[in-house]
Amino acid sequence: MTEMAHGTAPHRGADPLLPRWWRTVDRWSLSCAVMLFGIGLLLGFAASPPLAERNGLDPFHYVERQALFGLIALVAMVICSMLSPTAVRRIGVIGFLIAAVALAFLPVFGTNFGKGAVRWYSIGFGSVQPSEFLKPMFVVLCGWLMAAGLQIGGPPGRVLSFIVCVVIVGMLALQPDFGQACLIVFAWCVMYFVAGAPVILLGLVAGLVIAAGVFTYGASEHFARRIDGYLSTEIDPTTQIGYAANAIREGGVFGVGLGEGEVKQNLPDAHTDFIIAVAAEEYGLILVLCILALYATIAVNALVRLLRERDPFVRYAGTGLVAILAMQALINIGVAARLLPTKGMTLPFVSYGGSSVIAAGITVGMLLALTRARPQGRMADYLARARG
Amino acid sequence: MSDAPETDDALPGEPRKPLRPLAAILRARERGENPDLIEKENLRARHERMRDASQHRAESRLLVLGLFFVLAFATVGIRMGMLATSPPAEPRLAGAATISSGRADITDRHGRVLATNLETRALYAHPHEMVDISQASKKLAGIFPDLDAEVLEKRLTSGRKFVWLRKTLSPEQVQAVHEIGEPGLLFASREMRVYPNGPLAAHILGGASFGDEGVRAAEVIGVAGVERAFDAQLRAPTPRPQPLELSIDMTVQSTMREVLAGGMKMFGAKGASAVIMDVHTGEVIAMSSLPDFDPNDRPPLPTKGDPADSPLFNRAVQGVYELGSVFKIFTIAQALEEGLINPSTMINTTQPLHWGKFRIRDFKDYGPQLSATDVIVKSSNTGTARVAQQIGAARQKAFLQSLGFLEPTQVELFEAPSGRPLVPKQWREIQTMTISYGHGLSSSPLHLAAGYASLLNGGTRVTPTLLRQYGRQLGDRVVSERTSAAARDMLRKVVSEGTASFAEVPGYAVGGKTGTADKPRRGGGYYKNKVLATFASAFPAHDPKYTVIVTLDEGRTQILGKERRTAGWIAVPVAAELIRRTAPLLGVRPESVPAPTAGVRQAQNSNG
Numbered sequence: 001m002t003e004m005a006h007g008t009a010p011h012r013g014a015d016p017l018l019p020r021w022w023r024t025v026d027r028w029s030l031s032c033a034v035m036l037f038g039i040g041l042l043l044g045f046a047a048s049p050p051l052a053e054r055n056g057l058d059p060f061h062y063v064e065r066q067a068l069f070g071l072i073a074l075v076a077m078v079i080c081s082m083l084s085p086t087a088v089r090r091i092g093v094i095g096f097l098i099a100a101v102a103l104a105f106l107p108v109f110g111t112n113f114g115k116g117a118v119r120w121y122s123i124g125f126g127s128v129q130p131s132e133f134l135k136p137m138f139v140v141l142c143g144w145l146m147a148a149g150l151q152i153g154g155p156p157g158r159v160l161s162f163i164v165c166v167v168i169v170g171m172l173a174l175q176p177d178f179g180q181a182c183l184i185v186f187a188w189c190v191m192y193f194v195a196g197a198p199v200i201l202l203g204l205v206a207g208l209v210i211a212a213g214v215f216t217y218g219a220s221e222h223f224a225r226r227i228d229g230y231l232s233t234e235i236d237p238t239t240q241i242g243y244a245a246n247a248i249r250e251g252g253v254f255g256v257g258l259g260e261g262e263v264k265q266n267l268p269d270a271h272t273d274f275i276i277a278v279a280a281e282e283y284g285l286i287l288v289l290c291i292l293a294l295y296a297t298i299a300v301n302a303l304v305r306l307l308r309e310r311d312p313f314v315r316y317a318g319t320g321l322v323a324i325l326a327m328q329a330l331i332n333i334g335v336a337a338r339l340l341p342t343k344g345m346t347l348p349f350v351s352y353g354g355s356s357v358i359a360a361g362i363t364v365g366m367l368l369a370l371t372r373a374r375p376q377g378r379m380a381d382y383l384a385r386a387r388g
Numbered sequence: 389m390s391d392a393p394e395t396d397d398a399l400p401g402e403p404r405k406p407l408r409p410l411a412a413i414l415r416a417r418e419r420g421e422n423p424d425l426i427e428k429e430n431l432r433a434r435h436e437r438m439r440d441a442s443q444h445r446a447e448s449r450l451l452v453l454g455l456f457f458v459l460a461f462a463t464v465g466i467r468m469g470m471l472a473t474s475p476p477a478e479p480r481l482a483g484a485a486t487i488s489s490g491r492a493d494i495t496d497r498h499g500r501v502l503a504t505n506l507e508t509r510a511l512y513a514h515p516h517e518m519v520d521i522s523q524a525s526k527k528l529a530g531i532f533p534d535l536d537a538e539v540l541e542k543r544l545t546s547g548r549k550f551v552w553l554r555k556t557l558s559p560e561q562v563q564a565v566h567e568i569g570e571p572g573l574l575f576a577s578r579e580m581r582v583y584p585n586g587p588l589a590a591h592i593l594g595g596a597s598f599g600d601e602g603v604r605a606a607e608v609i610g611v612a613g614v615e616r617a618f619d620a621q622l623r624a625p626t627p628r629p630q631p632l633e634l635s636i637d638m639t640v641q642s643t644m645r646e647v648l649a650g651g652m653k654m655f656g657a658k659g660a661s662a663v664i665m666d667v668h669t670g671e672v673i674a675m676s677s678l679p680d681f682d683p684n685d686r687p688p689l690p691t692k693g694d695p696a697d698s699p700l701f702n703r704a705v706q707g708v709y710e711l712g713s714v715f716k717i718f719t720i721a722q723a724l725e726e727g728l729i730n731p732s733t734m735i736n737t738t739q740p741l742h743w744g745k746f747r748i749r750d751f752k753d754y755g756p757q758l759s760a761t762d763v764i765v766k767s768s769n770t771g772t773a774r775v776a777q778q779i780g781a782a783r784q785k786a787f788l789q790s791l792g793f794l795e796p797t798q799v800e801l802f803e804a805p806s807g808r809p810l811v812p813k814q815w816r817e818i819q820t821m822t823i824s825y826g827h828g829l830s831s832s833p834l835h836l837a838a839g840y841a842s843l844l845n846g847g848t849r850v851t852p853t854l855l856r857q858y859g860r861q862l863g864d865r866v867v868s869e870r871t872s873a874a875a876r877d878m879l880r881k882v883v884s885e886g887t888a889s890f891a892e893v894p895g896y897a898v899g900g901k902t903g904t905a906d907k908p909r910r911g912g913g914y915y916k917n918k919v920l921a922t923f924a925s926a927f928p929a930h931d932p933k934y935t936v937i938v939t940l941d942e943g944r945t946q947i948l949g950k951e952r953r954t955a956g957w958i959a960v961p962v963a964a965e966l967i968r969r970t971a972p973l974l975g976v977r978p979e980s981v982p983a984p985t986a987g988v989r990q991a992q993n994s995n996g
Contacts, residue, residue, distance in 0.1 A: 056549075152435070190453060194446050194449050194453065248471045284472065285472040292464060300457065315443070
């Protein structure tokens with residue numbers, strides 16, 4: 001009766017798990033994610049030996065670790081993608097609570113690794129960055145809250161999700177980790193947009209943005225010059241961004257060749273935040289465009305699949321997961337391309353780092369779970385099932 | 389109807405349909421069914437409709453979102469494409485750009501290079517990559533004799549992963565190290581500062597050394613002289629650095645160093661300095677201080693002894709001395725300017741001059757009175773002191789101030805502020821009297837050059853400078869043209885008739901004043917037999933172009949069976965040789981002395 005009341009699909013006859021998974025999963029996105037991870041490993045071979053040497057480790061120390069993390073991430077992705085939306089929701093909510101508590105206790109038990117921000121827990125063989133895991137869990141929680149808000153007599157989901165968002169952003173800003181905070185805000189905004197943000201509000205925001213743009217570039221030439229000056233100081237070749245831009249230029253269309261790059265010698269974060277600069281230098285624009293195309297494929301493919309989705313929770317959570325994945329990639333590459341100010345943000349799947357890779361695996365895994373082909377309660381679905 | 393449903397959840401455009409329609413519920417109750425099922429079914433139906441509606445709305449928004457992401461990825465991709473296809477404008481070695489290379493050259497006034505850069509290599513080792521450390525150490529010690537094989541081996545096996553071995557290598561040494569064939573010996577590229585003229589102008593240039601050292605490049609920083617004073621300007625990373633153009637004339641500088649070194653050796657002096665300055669611009673054309681050093685291999689700062697005896701000490705700028713009788717001309721010129729005397733006024737020169745417990749004497753008794761001109765020509769202390777009494781302390785101080793004697797020179801050397809004149813704390817009448825003949829106030833030879841230039845160029849103040857100037861630099865007026873001309877005449881007579889007769893250089897009408905100052909003893913009083921011999925001069929005397937200052941420290945000579953220490957015997961011949969050799973280089977035409985007097989003076993000189 002509960003099933004009837006909540007409109008879930010009726011129980012289907014026993015169907016072997018893996019074939020059903022393979023039939024219904026978004027194989028395009030799955031293969032894109034696996035390819036991205038492969039590229040990450042390939043770039044790790046180029047980018048991390050200088051760092052390993054500096055730290056007095058075996059040259060391929062970081063590549064080996066990354067391969068191990070990648071394996072864990074792939075397994076996590078596949079397992080997550082087999083879950084039902086309900087299971088995703090439960091794991092998301094419980095995971096969110098754990099990650100939020102971990103985040104809250106960071107100032108007490110965390111380590112800063114001399115980077116000025118307390119973002120990590122140091123455990124035995126490595127370190128964990130709770131904010132990486134928090135992002136997908138937060139998205140799932142907000143999807144659930146927003147969907148529940150639609151129910152007649154349901155909780156005020158949008159308001160609750162907004163409060164959660166503000167609290168999390170506050171905690172991230174205290175670390176400080178403005179990059180992740182931006183991402184959280186962006187994901188919430190996207191979900192709110194899809195969940196039916198009032199047209200008036202959207203118009204207001206658009207109007208404000210346009211007004212600000214007009215003010216900045218049209219009305220005040222002086223201000224525009226100051227921005228130009230600010231940007232040009234960033235081109236200082238001694239900054240990370242300067243090294244990265246230079247590496248991209250050196251690489252050109254086809255790259256300087258395998259192992260010939262220099263940026264990895266100069267950039268301390270070549271294997272994490274600026275991995276795209278290594279890619280651009282050694283393999284050229286071609287590989288950068290490939291990476292961009294892979295992320296775009298995942299995002300567009302997932303959004304197209306969500307178009308047909310009738311379950312609000314699945315739609316919201318799915319959109320949010322797409323948003324954090326695509327936006328993180330956009331920010332990371334945009335920083336290297338000097339479109340955005342520097343943020344400490346990894347490139348999902350590609351950058352080195354256990355937390356980052358495993359969290360990306362969970363994100364895409366959950367997204368795959370949510371975008372799996374499933375009956376949408378329409379006649380056509382039932383007819384199709386009857387035929388198949 | 390307490391359990392009536394909320395009304396706000398009805399979808400717009402649809403007639404509100406209650407969740408518990410009364411008729412249906414009553415019917416169900418009659419049939420004994422659970423009426424809640426009807427409500428649940430209605431609720432489900434409404435949720436279905438809401439879902440459909442929200443999916444319709446979300447569809448368009450998801451499309452917008454998809455478009456946004458496609459556009460965003462495309463923007464980043466296009467931007468990347470633009471970046472990748474633009475030429476790498478920034479230097480390829482970004483690491484080299486952090487440590488600025490391409491320090492600007494320094495040239496003399498005719499563009500001849502005084503300091504430039506040379507590409508070289510530094511040697512370092514990665515001991516963990518070395519195959520045979522002990523063998524390599526022995527071979528390195530063979531190439532560099534100052535390295536000790538055992539010490540080197542100890543350094544290389546100390547467990548460090550990076551060891552600097554040499555800062556600069558010649559190409560031959562680089563080749564020799566290559567031939568060791570040791571993979572753990574590596575070269576770092578360097579630009580080193582080179583002074584192709586060696587010790588010439590050493591104190592002016594100062595020197596440079598490496599600051600931050602990296603594998604790709606090392607920072608070259610100025611440590612002294614103009615290299616340090618203009619360090620920021622020389623290091624400024626410009627695409628094509630403009631050389632720093634000094635006022636120095638390299639040939640004159642070279643001649644000066646040679647003549648001064650010869651004089652110092654001949655008279656056994658322990659130090660010497662000289663300055664040639666353009667009287668109209670204040671440009672230092674040449675300036676030397678001996679002993680000097682090679683800025684290519686700058687000696688370390690002395691840790692013991694008097695720093696003023698170190699070769700690094702610039703006597704012409706940092707050294708402040710009681711310069712003696714060369715100051716008399718300032719006293720007489722001021723008295724002329726104030727209208728207290730004229731050149732032929734007779735001045736009491738009775739010996740000795742008592743002032744309290746002090747007694748002032750002349751070198752020898754010149755009789756009871758001398759004309760003002762003769763006070764200068766014979767260099768009478770008592771005469772000058774009596775004139776100074778008329779001027780008074782306040783006016784004397786103001787006049788010396790206007791000539792720049794009370795502050796360090798503003799010359800563009802890092803060391804200039806340390807050449808601060810020693811001025812008496814109490815400037816009373818007795819100080820006025822001693823300062824009038826150059827004791828009790830210490831200043832540097834460069835101060836003296838600027839003072840003479842200001843007094844003799846027609847009476848306008850010049851500031852000493854090491855930078856090339858274009859055109860006259862007219863400062864404040866210090867004395868009138870007339871006073872300046874009278875002072876020039878007197879100084880000319882000192883050479884033609886007085887204590888500086890050795891300064892006669894045919895054709896160049898030198899005018900100048902000697903000064904033999906007893907050296908002050910540390911802790912008070914003066915040495916009996918240690919003097920500083922100074923000759924301050926200008927030429928040509930009737931219209932001076934250049935002032936020449938020569939000082940020799942503790943020089944002496946045996947002439948006519950007598951030991952001579954006075955400037956007339958020591959400093960003047962050196963200055964005369966300097967003028968004789970540099971005046972043609974400076975483009976001063978000889979025999980420019982007005983004809984009538986010249987013949988007389990030359991005849992007189994040849995008689996004497």
